[in-house]
Amino acid sequence: MAAGVMAPAGAVENRSGSCQAQALRELERLSPQGFAVYRAIGDKKFFTNWISCNRAQLDLTTAVHESVHHLSASKNGYYLIDGRVLPRPPGLARLAPPRLIASNFRNDTYVQTYLRPGAATSAADLTYLLDELNAYTHDLNVAVNLVSLSKPSDGSISNRDGLGALMSFVMKYADTAKQSNPATWSALKSPGTRQAVRTLWEQAEKVLASSCGIPRFGVNDRHYISFICNSANGDALREILGRSAQCPRSCLGTTSASR
Template sequence: MRKIVLVTSMISALLLAVFVGSSSIRLESHAAEQDCHPKAIRDLQRLSPRGFAIYEAMQDKKLFLGWLSCDDIQLGLSTAVHESVHNLTEERDAFPLVKGGDIKRPHEVSAFFAPSEIASAFTTRDIFVHDYLRPTGVSSAKDFLYLLDELNAFSHDLDSAVALNSLHRNDRQVDHRDGLAAMMAFVMTYVETARKSQPRTWEGLQKPQPRQVIQTLWSQAETVMASSCGLSDFGSRDRYYLGLICKPGDGEALSRLLDRAPLCPKACLS
């Protein structure tokens, strides 16, 4: 009986040691994550003033830092900027713009047809189609307002990633360009579908506020995309989506809304 008690005590002590040890490792890991944050924010301020402006605008800095992974600072910071733009958009009821200022959200577009209806125009297994256009996905699948929200957030995301490229880890590839390329293709296809088969939506898109917002966010996206074209290995699905944007004849509706032809980022395709 005494041996059993002794063995039981030893097992209990061993389990306690393992628990304490694993807890200590988790605490050390958490501390290490937090330790990287001050330098990461300094890097953001130094390399990406526009991304830093988003951090500064956040009232609750913990929300920003919660997205900041220390494993890949470039990815962590650009993701934190992206998600914080969503937060600021909700707070302000306006889209914060990459170069500063903002533009009011056109809530009337929420009554337009659901973006999920254009999903079949794209490769069905694509992660962006699955996450942003499938009916079971996020709000952008149900409401064009949130597709515009994603277009804006991915513009900030890529702008920060380009500015932070000196922090890029050479042992991995992160497809920073893919998200914005996908959102641009989705928006172009949405307005083209509206022109061809959704007269109520097409009429609504041509009204002053929706049109101005589309002009502003699209021009911003073009500028950010062009700024990334000199960086190689910055995407894996970008050429597919940008190829759709550059396809002759597919941008007629967008051309009407922009009062010009959408720009083809040819340098990103080379």
């Protein structure tokens, strides 16, 4: 098309629809678990609205991430990678607000978005901090599946950062509860809540470890992964899991992690 000539609206819409259809085909081919999220969501347009024509890999991970939130809300449970729905433990909203741990981390975009007062609901309610942990697990899982779609021009992308951040927040939340909030700590050790945290954490561990061999998959991921790997931070979570949290040490290598 000649420079300066605007494409008709119908042509733009057709081109957008065509590349969205192609992106969905790639998702189905490379990430059946990610495509299952598309199949499960009733509002298909909600999913496809996240997909543009120039960065299919990043847009598909975002579409899955946001659609997992949508599914979890509609099902009143955490929609897992294997398609099961994990019931949300009752009473999480009454526990100590996650914003209390914000000062333990440097004030980056994840802290500002998920822990600072007045930001996302995850700052006030553990229910939604766990919801973000689950969504970022799906996000990174799809990114790993779609790595063949990445281009050198993409540079370093922050796929690993989000999951590392949310895992660190959950670990610190448990540690802070054990040290200074007996009521919240007792609730975290109750059977239903313990099982929910354990299930979401184990799912996250597997996905994070699966990403370690992929270069340029993080920007500040090493900062959060180092926090997870520091055994001094994991005493409380160890009691909840019944074991030590796994350290994805290979993610700290110079070829797979950033600063």
